[in-house]
Amino acid sequence: MNMLESRYPAVSETSGKISGRAAAPAFLEVDGATVRYGNVHVLEDLSLSVAKGEFVALLGSSGCGKTTLLRTIAGFMQPVSGRIAVDGRDVTRQPPDKRGMALVFQTYALWPHMTVAQNIGYGLKLRRKPRTEIAAKVAEMQTLLGLEGLGGRKPAALSGGQRQRVALGRALAIGPDILLLDEPLSNLDARIRLTVRHEISALQKRLGITAIHVTHDREEAMVMADRIVILNAGKIAQLGTPQEVYNNPASPFVAAFMGAENVMALTAEVRGGKIGIEAGPTNRACEISCGDRSVSSGRLEARFRSEAAELLDAAASPPVSGEALILDGTVAQASYPGGVWRHVVKIGDQQVVVDSSRAFASGESVSVRVPSEALFLFDGGVSDAKGMAL
Amino acid sequence: MSLVATEADFQRAGFFDWRWIPRALGLGVLAFIIFGPLVNLLLWTVAERWYFPHALPLQYGFSYWGRVFAPRAEAMSSLFTSLLIGCLVVALSLVLAIPAGYALARLKLPFRSIVLLALLLPNAFPNLPIYVNIARLFYQIGLNGTVLGVVLVHTTHGLVYAVWIGTAAFSAIEPELEEAARSAGASAMRAFFDVMLPLAAPGLMASAIFVFLDSLDEFTGTFFVGAPDVTTLPLLLYTAGAGGNYQIASITALILLVPSIAFMFVVERFLRADVLAKVGQ
Numbered sequence: 001m002n003m004l005e006s007r008y009p010a011v012s013e014t015s016g017k018i019s020g021r022a023a024a025p026a027f028l029e030v031d032g033a034t035v036r037y038g039n040v041h042v043l044e045d046l047s048l049s050v051a052k053g054e055f056v057a058l059l060g061s062s063g064c065g066k067t068t069l070l071r072t073i074a075g076f077m078q079p080v081s082g083r084i085a086v087d088g089r090d091v092t093r094q095p096p097d098k099r100g101m102a103l104v105f106q107t108y109a110l111w112p113h114m115t116v117a118q119n120i121g122y123g124l125k126l127r128r129k130p131r132t133e134i135a136a137k138v139a140e141m142q143t144l145l146g147l148e149g150l151g152g153r154k155p156a157a158l159s160g161g162q163r164q165r166v167a168l169g170r171a172l173a174i175g176p177d178i179l180l181l182d183e184p185l186s187n188l189d190a191r192i193r194l195t196v197r198h199e200i201s202a203l204q205k206r207l208g209i210t211a212i213h214v215t216h217d218r219e220e221a222m223v224m225a226d227r228i229v230i231l232n233a234g235k236i237a238q239l240g241t242p243q244e245v246y247n248n249p250a251s252p253f254v255a256a257f258m259g260a261e262n263v264m265a266l267t268a269e270v271r272g273g274k275i276g277i278e279a280g281p282t283n284r285a286c287e288i289s290c291g292d293r294s295v296s297s298g299r300l301e302a303r304f305r306s307e308a309a310e311l312l313d314a315a316a317s318p319p320v321s322g323e324a325l326i327l328d329g330t331v332a333q334a335s336y337p338g339g340v341w342r343h344v345v346k347i348g349d350q351q352v353v354v355d356s357s358r359a360f361a362s363g364e365s366v367s368v369r370v371p372s373e374a375l376f377l378f379d380g381g382v383s384d385a386k387g388m389a390l
Numbered sequence: 391m392s393l394v395a396t397e398a399d400f401q402r403a404g405f406f407d408w409r410w411i412p413r414a415l416g417l418g419v420l421a422f423i424i425f426g427p428l429v430n431l432l433l434w435t436v437a438e439r440w441y442f443p444h445a446l447p448l449q450y451g452f453s454y455w456g457r458v459f460a461p462r463a464e465a466m467s468s469l470f471t472s473l474l475i476g477c478l479v480v481a482l483s484l485v486l487a488i489p490a491g492y493a494l495a496r497l498k499l500p501f502r503s504i505v506l507l508a509l510l511l512p513n514a515f516p517n518l519p520i521y522v523n524i525a526r527l528f529y530q531i532g533l534n535g536t537v538l539g540v541v542l543v544h545t546t547h548g549l550v551y552a553v554w555i556g557t558a559a560f561s562a563i564e565p566e567l568e569e570a571a572r573s574a575g576a577s578a579m580r581a582f583f584d585v586m587l588p589l590a591a592p593g594l595m596a597s598a599i600f601v602f603l604d605s606l607d608e609f610t611g612t613f614f615v616g617a618p619d620v621t622t623l624p625l626l627l628y629t630a631g632a633g634g635n636y637q638i639a640s641i642t643a644l645i646l647l648v649p650s651i652a653f654m655f656v657v658e659r660f661l662r663a664d665v666l667a668k669v670g671q
């Protein structure tokens with residue numbers, strides 16, 4: 001353990017104060033990178049800076065360019081324009097082996113002709129380390145990752161979780177400046193995944209490695225990362241701490257991606273720090289303070305999460321406490337996924353999903369109350385809302 | 391369990407099924423076509439005296455074996471020449487096929503399929519006119535009658551196996567395995583030798599065996615380019631056969647046959663389905 005920590009001396013200071021805005025000087029910098037596959041632009045003029053010791057998750061649906069960005073950082077793809085720098089050193093034209101990074105592949109890519117120990121020790125062998133030092137480091141990695149006694153096995157004789165840890169050990173053994181993780185958990189069983197998630201982020205914090213993690217799993221990104229980069233069609237849709245992207249989505253896409261899939265069209269007038277929402281065929285008039293929102297008068301797109309809204313009996317008078325949007329509809333369907341009742345509520349010709357602690361009967365008239373802090377408002381109609389919803 | 395036996399049960403219980411007669415005859419003819427000549431060959435290797443109209447040799451013995459394997463016999467020296475040429479052809483083919491196979495499998499080459507097809511040309515055209523021309527050319531530059539000349543001729547012939555199977559062997563390796571080595575800090579060269587080559591080795595081994603057997607068996611090219619200075623086993627076999635010395639010819643044929651069969655079993659083990667599936671792609 002001591003050997004590992006001495007490799008990363010500045011752990012405690014850096015990992016302690018990570019802010020959402022990367023106030024620390026950039027360690028890894030991607031500057032205006034454009035990457036193409038043939039004529040298709042996979043990444044468009046993308047810039048990103050990552051501080052030392054930071055854990056950044058690249059989150060997006062498949063085909064959004066997140067793996068391409070990771071492979072470009074790793075050096076397996078060349079940007080047609082733009083720059084990649086590590087610690088002020090331009091590595092854009094450097095081959096992957098000269099970048100001081102280690103990539104953990106989605107398929108693990110363990111070498112089938114080498115044993116676990118040989119796989120983990122390969123990077124050190126390349127660096128011409130003495131045999132005893134390699135053996136010590138390999139043993140240390142095995143202890144760290146719970147692979148004791150498996151050193152002599154070939155990858156084919158390991159379980160999925162063990163292979164994943166060997167792949168991680170192989171990447172960590174060389175003491176990389178930057179650890180790149182390409183969906184390393186997606187091939188694991190759901191239960192193991194939850195454990196490994198915490199293991200990896202704990203390890204990353206302890207070693208103070210800068211890590212970039214590609215995933216399409218929102219919860220995984222939220223739990224593991226200091227900052228989340230949400231990618232859409234080769235561009236950064238939003239960048240911020242998990243709390244920021246969850247509570248202040250910058251666009252309907254981000255809101256939908258972060259789980260606010262319920263969508264309504266509203267008309268509103270903004271004056272004096274207040275958003276006055278006009279009464280519509282399905283919603284009551286209300287007034288909401290602007291807060292962080294920057295919207296203008298006219299058509300608005302409203303989004304909210306099913307668990308953030310409240311379901312009320314239509315007959316009962318709505319509680320007056322706090323600003324909230326009230327929608328009127330009827331229950332179309334109720335189900336019990338566990339913990340809460342999930343209702344599909346028909347509002348006009350649209351449907352929303354709302355959770356409630358008690359069950360409402362199908363066909364019952366209800367009001368959906370969306371408190372101000374859970375209501376995301378964006379300019380424009382909901383024309384492309386279906387396309388945004390994932 | 392039904393107590394009522396049906397007609398089918400009777401048949402299964404040992405009643406003769408007449409439909410098997412044509413099948414048995416067919417299988418018998420097939421076995422005779424395959425094994426008949428081989429049995430004849432084996433008989434000739436141990437026949438001391440055998441002439442018409444006798445169906446079997448009149449006298450058995452190993453005296454011809456002694457002659458073939460005599461220290462100064464031509465058979466031994468041509469066996470040695472055959473093995474030497476075979477090994478050189480394998481070495482030359484692999485030296486050419488390993489980089490070619492890697493490039494064809496991994497790099498974005500223009501005219502990739504045309505390159506693969508071009509390697510097939512020496513095997514696609516009638517051999518005789520090609521070898522006559524090669525012999526004429528080699529005669530001019532002094533390669534006729536040399537081991538090197540024969541090795542070159544065999545290599546043009548064997549290269550198609552080496553490159554096609556080699557390409558398939560490299561294609562069957564996940565690109566990520568190579569990238570993982572690069573990511574661990576290996577140069578392109580180092581990643582090739584540490585990861586690609588060991589993983590492609592079984593396929594390359596199989597291609598080497600094909601090339602070796604092809605060379606061991608080759609007659610026409612050797613005859614035009616090598617004879618009479620370079621005598622390989624097939625040339626000796628031809629001479630012995632043409633001279634009516636069936637014992638020497640049969641023993642030589644047997645020597646040629648044994649490595650072919652032995653290596654076929656090895657190839658069958660080495661050539662995995664995932665490599666075979668990539669041949670010619």
